[in-house]
Amino acid sequence: MTAKPTKKTSKSSKSSVPFSSPLTSAHYDKDDITGGSNPKDKKKKKKETKNEENKESRNYKRREAKRLKRRKLEKEEERLTSMIFGGNDDDAMEDSDKDDFLSNLSSAKNDTETSHEDMGKSDDGNLFEIDRSGLVDDDNVESNDYVDADEISESKEGGSLSSTSENNNIVNGAVWNDEGGKDLNISLATKSNTVKKLRKTMSDDNVNAQDYEDRLRERFQSTVGAMAHTEWANVENLNKQSGSSDEESSTSDDDEDYPTATKLLSSSAPLLSSKSSQIPSNIIKLIRRPDANLSDPSQSTVQSVQFHPASDEDAPLLLTAGLDKTLRFFRVNEEANEKIHGVIFPKLPIHKASFLGDTGSVVVTGRRPFFYIYNAEAGKIDLIPKIHGREDKSLENFTTSPDGSLIAFIGNDGFIILLETKTKMWVANLKINGSVRALAFTPDGDFLLASGSDSEVYRWDIRSKRCVDRFRNEDGTITSALSVSSRFLAVGAESGVVNIYDGGRSNSGYETMRKPIKSIMNLQTSIDLMKFNHDGQILAMSSHREKNSLKLLHVPTQTIFANWPTSKTPLHYVSSLDFSPSSKFMAIGNDKGKCLLYKLGHYED
Secondary structure, eight states: OOOOOOOOOOOHHTOOOOOBTTTTTTOOOOOOOOOOOOOOOHHHHHHHHHHHHHHHHHHHHHHHHHHHHHHHHHHHHHHHHHHHHHOOTTTTOOGGGGHHHHHHHHHHHHHHOOOOGGTTTTTTTTOOOOOTTTTOGGGGOOTTTSSSGEEEEOTTTTTOEEEEEETTTTOOOOOOOOOGGGGGGESSSSSHHHHHTSSTTTOOOOEEHHHHHHHHHHHHHHTTHHOOGGGGGHHHHHHHHHHHHHHHHHHOOOHHOHHHHHHHHHHGGGGGGOOGGOOOOOOEEEEEEEEEETTTTOOOOOEEEETTTTTTTOOOOEEEEETTTTEEEEEESSSSSSEEEEOTTTTTOOSSEEEEESSSSSEEHHHHSEEEEEETTTTEEEEEOTTOOOOOSSSOOOEEEETTEEEEEEEEEEEEEEEEETTTTEEEEEEOSSSSSEEEEEESSSSSEETTOOOEEEEEEETTTTEEEEEEOOOSSSSEEEEEEESEEEEETTTOEEEEESSOOOOOOOOOOOOOOOOOOOOOOOOOOOEOOSSSSEEEEEEETTTTEEEEEEEETTTEOOSOOOOOOOOEEEEEEEEEETSSEEEEEEEOOEEEEEEGGOOOO
């Protein structure tokens, strides 16, 4: 028989809890306390005695658990000492048991650590798994794995390519060196913004020529070099992909001696677009799967659905949130969808929730002047009571940058509030002429687009916080939604018209009017949601003011898919939608509390 726990009902204890979780809720057993009518003091004394006994029992269990952990660690260390320094034959370990032993030792040590950094990193609590496959480890790269381009010379006899006698060395030196330039000193405290950006601290002024060159190279690699996709020209990577070695190349023919040139010139397939990557323009293959939240459907409208950007393509992680004040996480696959976690926010009906880039943090907002940032990996919640210097009564509408470093909130009176997620501090205010209704970051995160009641689309440079482009949407009515891909910009209006513009990143300057490539008029009510898939071939657009109001656009031909949705598709009133990172799945939230899940057949492989 267990004692009934005491339950505090004071207001202060309730208000101190910022959130509650179904996973952390206590479950109590019912007491079967029997007995006659005893005096109150006798009952009180009996209750205190039981509480003391329970307390002693709990303390004893804690001490036993600690003792067992220490004993386990000591035992494993003894076995490790015996394995390394030798011991009796009876105590020797077999080679097949070494891996199990090391893993047990690691787990035993991790049990004794109680630092906050290790919270949420166990196998049971690790909700987010970042796919690191395909990354090259620079530490394991050998210097003789490739032949540098400077070491390849032209043979005088046959005119064919042949390597020099020192083809195992990497030539990194310059062709020509200016001896007089070594004594130069360059001032970084000039009027040029380009030179000022090379400073590491505000006090940096004069640097020598070599330091100046290193800073220029570092600046280029972190800006332009990061955006230029030139991996195909990397000799080291191509040689590694071909699986060739120096010994094999020395005994092969001329075309096998240079896998870089052979791989680059043998076929034009990497340079041309494959027909298999193009989606048919008329028919889209959609297969319905069990609802993503079938194991725990929402009790109200599903306001937000989003796939984690870095989750597994075959089994991505999905979040759902709604007005029932609950944030849920699901592991999605083709057969069954498993619920991983759920968090209840008693004081916040959730209007929008979004991942912060590829991290495990989620921004949760509603029609309140405060919002939460939930770290799902550590199980920690941060309450941001207000934004310093702002008196906005609602922060329900926002968007996050692709890398998760910034949050852009829609404020009052045409203001856009930028907040840094790391410090949770205000960064800047951006202002448009009318009230803001829609926000969208470009895929590279360099620009923020905004529009609203004046039907003008503004493009803001995130680095300089300046408006670099502005034009009026041709529809002329209030803008209600924006979506950006690497090539196109989609602008949705309250009239139901969606205009597709070219040059989602171009800075053509200010123009009064800009002609759209295509105007889509298949929806008759206000456009509330628009979303490009990962490669920009599909644009999903919907309106929650009309039942079954959702259309999919084939972007290359600017035509609507005719075979879906049908009259029997159970969309109801669409409130949220999203594509998985590889567009294998599409999730749709509606007013029935369901998260419909569809598999796109074209992206299955």
